[in-house]
Amino acid sequence: MPTPILALLIVVVALYGVQLGLAAWGFARVRRAPGPAPPDEWPSVSVVVPARNEADDIDTCLDSLRACDYPDDKLEIIVVDDFSTDGTPERVRQRQPAGMPATADPVRLVKMAAEQPENGNHKPAAVATGVDAATGDVILTTDADCTVPSTWIRSMVRRCTPETPFVAGPVAYEHADRFLPRLQALELMGLIGYGAGTLGIGLPTFCNSANVAYRREAIDALAAAPNGAAQDELLLQHVAYDTERDVTFNPDPAALVTTAPTSSFSGYLAQQARWAHMGLRYPFVLPKLMVVGLWAAHVALFLACAAALALPAWREPVLTVFLAKMGVDALLAVPPAKHFGQRGLLRSAVPTELLLLVAVPIVGIVGTFGPLEWKGRELE
DSSP states (O other): OOHHHHHHHHHHHHHHHHHHHHHHHHHHHHHHSOOOOOOSSOOOEEEEEEESSOTTTHHHHHHHHHTSOSOGGGEEEEEEEOSOSSSHHHHHHHTSOTTOOGGGOOEEEEEGGGTOSOOTTHHHHHHHHHHHHOOOSEEEEOOTTEEOOTTHHHHHHHHOOSSSOEEEOOEEEOOTTOHHHHHHHHHHHHHHHHHHHHHHTTOOOOOOTTSEEEEGGGHHHHHHSOOOTTHHHHHHHHHHHHSSOOEEEOOOGGGOEEEOOOSSHHHHHHHHHHHHTTGGGOSSHHHHHHHHHHHHHHHHHHHHHHHHHHOHHHHHHHHHHHHHHHHHHHHHHHHHHHHTTOGGGGGGHHHHHHHHHHHHHHHHHHHHHSOEEETTEEEO
């Protein structure tokens, strides 16, 4: 293997290793940091749930939200019907608990179609509609295909203080020990660890919109953030880099939100491409460079592995670098997997690494340059 090419490969993967090593250290800091004491008086809370064609899952989501342990007079749950065509709003209306007066049900349905002819900005606009309708001092967001534990609201709100008005929370996949879902679940643990870790070192990058809390004071930053497929991580960045307030990650397992992964490889690639969609559109240079660095390391290693298939002299050095990358990835993925009760996923480390080696270069390109669609609508 030519020395210049090997040196370049080592440098790219080494920079990747430094970045993930810092994120792993940041996750350790976040995990050990003591949470604030419960407030003397719990604030009012609005849970915003954007929903588009979620008739099959919305019942389970709302049942878990209604079961949350939070003062009834300080909680509202706003389901935003984002032009559904499958009867989602009807399911919301029909699922009012038996015997509960309509005025006592915390769930409120907001239909976007009643206010505008279409939704050109997709999920961010649906969330914004819910925020506009919300009355709570603290806004929580989750997705209509998610399930939350009964402790979720208290755990997130406890950390969402005036000094720290934005809190990102953990998300895990329900995998039922199936092969592709297990790989996605382990990858998600790594992403959660990276997002939490970059928060822990003061260089926030991204979060998962299925588990976010922010105070009313942060809405000014929301207004400044451009519309996009990853509105919540843009809000995270704006609060972190444009204001004097803090942002944080909630490592409490009692705040773990769960959802189902995609069922097919093509669906997985499409989902990952949507997640990568905003990478080059980040408004701040540092998080943009960090995300591009993650992608570049996978591209370099993928090209080297492809060449090594035809060039025997490349195989040993490329394999060595690949194993080194696996070790770095383990530094980041193992702690959150153990912390959030996902230790069993670690036996899928090798196939997950092979999946990432192929998938990350593809989704980076498709997410940046290719046409993307979400639930029948093209993303801009």
